[in-house]
Amino acid sequence: MAYTEEELKKELETKEYEYGFYTDIESETFPVGLSEEIVIAISKKKEEPEWMTLWRLEAFKIWKEMEEPEWANVHYVKPDFQAISYYSAPKKADPNKTLDDVDPELLEMYKKLGISVDEQKKLQNVAVDIVMDSVSVATTFKKTLGEKGIIFCSISEAIKEHPELVKKYLGSVVPKTDNFYAALNSAVFSDGSFCYIPKGVRCPMELSTYFRINQAGTGQFERTLVIADEGSYVSYLEGCTAPSRDENQLHAAVVELVSLDDAEIKYSTVQNWFPGNKEGKGGVYNFVTKRALCEKNAKVSWTQVETGSAVTWKYPSCILKGDNSIGEFYSIAVTNNYQQADTGTKMIHLGKNTRSTIISKGISAGKSHNSYRGLVQVSSRAENARNFSQCDSLLMGNECGAHTFPYIEVKNKSAMIEHEATTSKIGEDQIFYCNQRGIDTEKAIALIVNGFSKEVLNKLPMEFAVEAQKLLEISLEGSVG
Amino acid sequence: MLQIKNLHASVEDKEILRGINLEVKAGEVHAIMGPNGSGKSTLSSVIAGKEEFEVTEGQVILDGEDLEDISPEERAHKGIFLSFQYPVEIPGVSVTNFMKTAINEGRKAKGLEDMPAKDMLKLIREKSEMLEIDRKFLSRSLNEGFSGGEKKRNEIFQMAMLEPKLAILDETDSGLDIDALRIVSNGVNKLRSKDNAVIVITHYQRLLEYIVPDFVHVLHNGKIVKSGGKELALELEEKGYDWLKNEATV
Ligand SMILES: Nc1ncnc2c1ncn2[C@@H]1O[C@H](COP(=O)(O)OP(=O)(O)OP(=O)(O)O)[C@@H](O)[C@H]1O
Ligand SMILES: [Mg+2]
Numbered sequence: 245m246a247y248t249e250e251e252l253k254k255e256l257e258t259k260e261y262e263y264g265f266y267t268d269i270e271s272e273t274f275p276v277g278l279s280e281e282i283v284i285a286i287s288k289k290k291e292e293p294e295w296m297t298l299w300r301l302e303a304f305k306i307w308k309e310m311e312e313p314e315w316a317n318v319h320y321v322k323p324d325f326q327a328i329s330y331y332s333a334p335k336k337a338d339p340n341k342t343l344d345d346v347d348p349e350l351l352e353m354y355k356k357l358g359i360s361v362d363e364q365k366k367l368q369n370v371a372v373d374i375v376m377d378s379v380s381v382a383t384t385f386k387k388t389l390g391e392k393g394i395i396f397c398s399i400s401e402a403i404k405e406h407p408e409l410v411k412k413y414l415g416s417v418v419p420k421t422d423n424f425y426a427a428l429n430s431a432v433f434s435d436g437s438f439c440y441i442p443k444g445v446r447c448p449m450e451l452s453t454y455f456r457i458n459q460a461g462t463g464q465f466e467r468t469l470v471i472a473d474e475g476s477y478v479s480y481l482e483g484c485t486a487p488s489r490d491e492n493q494l495h496a497a498v499v500e501l502v503s504l505d506d507a508e509i510k511y512s513t514v515q516n517w518f519p520g521n522k523e524g525k526g527g528v529y530n531f532v533t534k535r536a537l538c539e540k541n542a543k544v545s546w547t548q549v550e551t552g553s554a555v556t557w558k559y560p561s562c563i564l565k566g567d568n569s570i571g572e573f574y575s576i577a578v579t580n581n582y583q584q585a586d587t588g589t590k591m592i593h594l595g596k597n598t599r600s601t602i603i604s605k606g607i608s609a610g611k612s613h614n615s616y617r618g619l620v621q622v623s624s625r626a627e628n629a630r631n632f633s634q635c636d637s638l639l640m641g642n643e644c645g646a647h648t649f650p651y652i653e654v655k656n657k658s659a660m661i662e663h664e665a666t667t668s669k670i671g672e673d674q675i676f677y678c679n680q681r682g683i684d685t686e687k688a689i690a691l692i693v694n695g696f697s698k699e700v701l702n703k704l705p706m707e708f709a710v711e712a713q714k715l716l717e718i719s720l721e722g723s724v725g
Numbered sequence: 726m727l728q729i730k731n732l733h734a735s736v737e738d739k740e741i742l743r744g745i746n747l748e749v750k751a752g753e754v755h756a757i758m759g760p761n762g763s764g765k766s767t768l769s770s771v772i773a774g775k776e777e778f779e780v781t782e783g784q785v786i787l788d789g790e791d792l793e794d795i796s797p798e799e800r801a802h803k804g805i806f807l808s809f810q811y812p813v814e815i816p817g818v819s820v821t822n823f824m825k826t827a828i829n830e831g832r833k834a835k836g837l838e839d840m841p842a843k844d845m846l847k848l849i850r851e852k853s854e855m856l857e858i859d860r861k862f863l864s865r866s867l868n869e870g871f872s873g874g875e876k877k878r879n880e881i882f883q884m885a886m887l888e889p890k891l892a893i894l895d896e897t898d899s900g901l902d903i904d905a906l907r908i909v910s911n912g913v914n915k916l917r918s919k920d921n922a923v924i925v926i927t928h929y930q931r932l933l934e935y936i937v938p939d940f941v942h943v944l945h946n947g948k949i950v951k952s953g954g955k956e957l958a959l960e961l962e963e964k965g966y967d968w969l970k971n972e973a974t975v
Binding site for chain 1: 798802816827
């Protein structure tokens with residue numbers, strides 16, 4: 245190891261954010277309610293070709309027939325789907341607003357996360373004095389990517405510019421009929437990202453949907469499609485550590501990954517939607533469908549750090565269709581106050597010699613509930629399938645809950661499935677031990693939580709890992725009773 | 726340096742310390758001995774400020790300051806160090822990372838910047854060599870899967886890193902092999918100076934051959950029933966505690 249942890253940390257703290265670039269997502273506002281007319285209007289607004297409009301309409305028809313699922317271990321007031329505007333514009337900067345008008349608590353949090361003043365302004369729709377040179381940065385990167393034949397753009401642009409790819413793959417992993425929220429998303433998705441890596445190409449940079457800052461109002465019904473052609477590789481970052489306050493209560497995104505023969509996709513997410521206040525009011529409902537298809541010798545790793553949202557319902561999954569394909573799921577889910585999370589993964593072993601690994605770390609504090617729900621399925625023709633699952637829960641205090649629901653369905657005798665689960669509590673003795681060494685309780689908890697989450701944090705790209713670590717600390721602040 | 730005056734402490738309404746008086750001056754080494762359950766670990770926890778124990782009467786005074794309202798971490802910042810009888814495991818947190826955090830938190834309390842990485846590395850190298858600790862050991866999770874002796878040696882490594890004013894070693898010798906006992910004792914002796922003090926809690930005379938005490942106290946039933954010089958430890962080794970227990974009740 246050339247660096248000490250400390251040196252590394254220091255360096256990263258001072259390092260400028262250097263993610264590739266972000267895709268611009270445009271939008272505008274529509275009246276509330278959902279109907280065929282609205283679906284057509286969205287499609288029209290986006291100047292989509294007819295095949296896309298029809299695709300959306302079919303999804304809408306399917307959705308109308310479906311019922312909202314009830315099986316997750318979460319309780320919430322169901323959204324009124326006719327009270328939602330299905331097309332919302334990013335807010336324009338208010339010329340009269342300054343940072344003094346912003347909730348000081350929020351500013352404090354930005355400061356702790358090391359977010360620059362300009363970025364803070366942007367997050368709060370305060371006009372930025374200095375124009376960030378992200379446009380020129382983006383152009384340079386776009387050129388580098390272009391030279392390698394990599395396509396990275398908004399999904400709207402892809403629908404127009406690369407219809408053959410979109411037609412072939414959109415809905416190929418998450419069909420419109422998949423579930424209630426996926427159907428809804430298919431009908432009304434506002435925008436999202438599209439990425440295609442050609443055969444044999446290693447994407448030279450981390451691709452990211454957001455440039456740390458999420459543009460307000462775009463996240464509601466996102467649609468992401470990533471295609472890694474044969475033998476290619478890409479690492480993709482989604483989300484941002486900056487707390488996102490959004491007026492849209494319901495978020496239902498769909499992410500589809502296609503990893504063709506010998507290709508590899510690493511997909512990392514940090515999700516920090518507004519979780520609601522300490523009394524459990526407000527907060528985002530995050531119902532996401534994420535799924536990857538792995539062809540022969542392909543690999544997909546999902547890594548996620550979930551700290552936000554009032555209610556989270558999310559199971560990034562892998563369909564291990566090709567022989568020797570590999571699926572991985574690494575997750576940290578933190579719930580505090582009245583948050584509820586029901587997350588996990590599905591590993592569907594179809595091919596021979598397919599392998600999957602699941603490492604899930606749930607941290608619950610306050611009055612929150614944190615559930616892991618995982619399915620490992622081995623089909624009859626999946627010879628020698630292997631799975632290893634490890635689900636660890638860490639509890640803080642006596643009022644929170646951790647629940648584990650592992651489902652295993654095996655139809656081939658040669659399968660080897662291992663499941664380990666632990667539940668621990670942060671002990672008074674651990675805290676006192678830290679205190680005795682001069683570490684206060686808040687910091688002690690951060691240390692213990694980071695230690696607990698280490699296996700997953702290590703899977704994140706370095707820049708993301710440091711931020712995620714800080715985010716964990718902040719999410720659990722004030723949770724010591 | 727440390728004055729303990731008529732200290733009474735209880736847990737869950739059960740009185741464990743029943744009027745302890747003890748004065749430790751800078752430069753001194755005090756040994757505390759006594760039968761199992763007599764309150765030795767409780768006394769060290771109370772000095773370190775563990776909130777589980779309620780001080781019902783009396784005082785703990787450090788450099789003239791009553792510690793009553795001082796939190797455990799502040800006490801640590803003031804130079805109190807406790808080598809735990811049963812060190813706690815913290816999974817996923819390396820010894821190095823833990824020490825870095827501890828040192829920098831202490832510096833922060835004093836208004837200092839974080840210790841530069843190269844100084845930290847130097848300090849770690851120096852102290853781990855002194856205690857003959859393998860570098861690989863330092864990247865392992867704190868106390869997780871450590872053998873009994875390794876845990877104790879690691880406690881003294883932490884002490885050496887933090888250079889406390891008052892070190893309390895609660896049965897640090899138990900679990901150490903003969904070589905380790907010598908190495909660890911040397912480490913402790915290196916820390917000794919005219920400005921700091923050590924309290925060693927032990928059941929065995931052997932440790933006191935290495936770390937020679939100025940005073941030996943016997944704790945029984947939450948009270949110091951006898952104090953003396955280092956020869957008292959020898960006497961105890963020979964006679965056990967019964968004669969003192971009788972003496973105390975007389
Ligand atoms: N948290 C607690 N709750 C109840 N009783 C306690 C607690 N902590 C200590 N005690 C009791 O207080 C008494 C003194 O315990 P302490 O650990 O101080 O003894 P000790 O002198 O260190 O013993 P040993 O030599 O075995 O380490 C014992 O009877 C013990 O059971
Ligand atoms: Mg003891």
